[in-house]
Amino acid sequence: MSKLLDHFLVRATVAAVDHVTPRMRRIRLTGPTNLSWTPGQHVRVHVGDLRLRSYSIWAHRAGALDLCVLDHPGDGPGARWARDVRPGQPVSFTRPQGRLVPREAPYHLLVGDETAGVAFGAILRALPPAVPTFTLIEVDDPSDRLDLPGEVHWVPRPGLLAGLSTLDLPAEPGVAYVAGEARACQAVRRHLVTDRGWPRTAVVVKPFWTPGRRGLD
Structure with missing residues (x-):
């Protein structure tokens, strides 16, 4: 099952981790150059075993994307991954997805x-x-x-x-x-x-x- 999951995941490397607010970490991933992204979409990050957790994309450019992850006191696999991730670490995630994207409207x-x-x-x-x-x-x-x-x-x-x-x-x-x-x-x-x-x-x-x-x- 894990080999099947790996087939659908994009591989990247953590380039930097910093804070945009005291509780919000910005995690910059580099490597993939052929991602198609619409603002508002998210990726699902492989955080261990078969677990995937969804994180919104803050910004995207060729070869890099930024995730911003809110730190919270929980001890679930997603919270632990976001808290412990470090530059140089490999990361796998799904391609961007989601319906929360801009639409035409008067406002x-x-x-x-x-x-x-x-x-x-x-x-x-x-x-x-x-x-x-x-x-x-x-x-x-x-x-x-x-x-x-x-x-x-x-x-x-x-x-x-x-x-x-x-x-x-x-x-x-x-x-x-x-x-x-x-x-x-x-x-x-x-x-x-x-x-x-x-x-x-x-x-x-x-x-x-x-x-x-x-x-x-």
């Missing part, structure tokens, strides 16, 4: 927690400058704020839904990108569809984690 709404900031940063940098954006991110601490383009509304946890309910948006729907904790994502989608009258097709949801869920560690 863009990005809502999530600190785990969504990496994908949101890539999306925001790819959007046309003339198209309005509204970004709302929930964090535990102000030090968790990433450097993101445009105006970002930062709210302390738990304040995501309350912050969204008071956010002044245009009357017509745009496209919403919702990511982070699974139950919070469901609540945001329900608010947009039920309270604001958005069509469900205008809300793109990507749950990144949920308490106690194996595989999201």
Whole structure:
């Protein structure tokens, strides 16, 4: 089974590891030159045995890509890999994938927690400058704020839904990108569809984690 898995994985080397916030590590991988990536997509990193863990891509250029991984106190295989990885270490991962990518819209709404900031940063940098954006991110601490383009509304946890309910948006729907904790994502989608009258097709949801869920560690 592991040989079959290796057949589908891209091989790279860790070139650098640094911090973009006190709890967010940037892991630069070099080697692959033929990757196709759309901003907002993620890769699934082989972290041991047959385990794969998903990490959003912060930036990509020929021969290199940057992952930004939030450190958390868990002891799962993904948390251990991200905490212990060092320059020079070989890494295998799947090709970029995922539906959380920019779409055409009169404006863009990005809502999530600190785990969504990496994908949101890539999306925001790819959007046309003339198209309005509204970004709302929930964090535990102000030090968790990433450097993101445009105006970002930062709210302390738990304040995501309350912050969204008071956010002044245009009357017509745009496209919403919702990511982070699974139950919070469901609540945001329900608010947009039920309270604001958005069509469900205008809300793109990507749950990144949920308490106690194996595989999201």
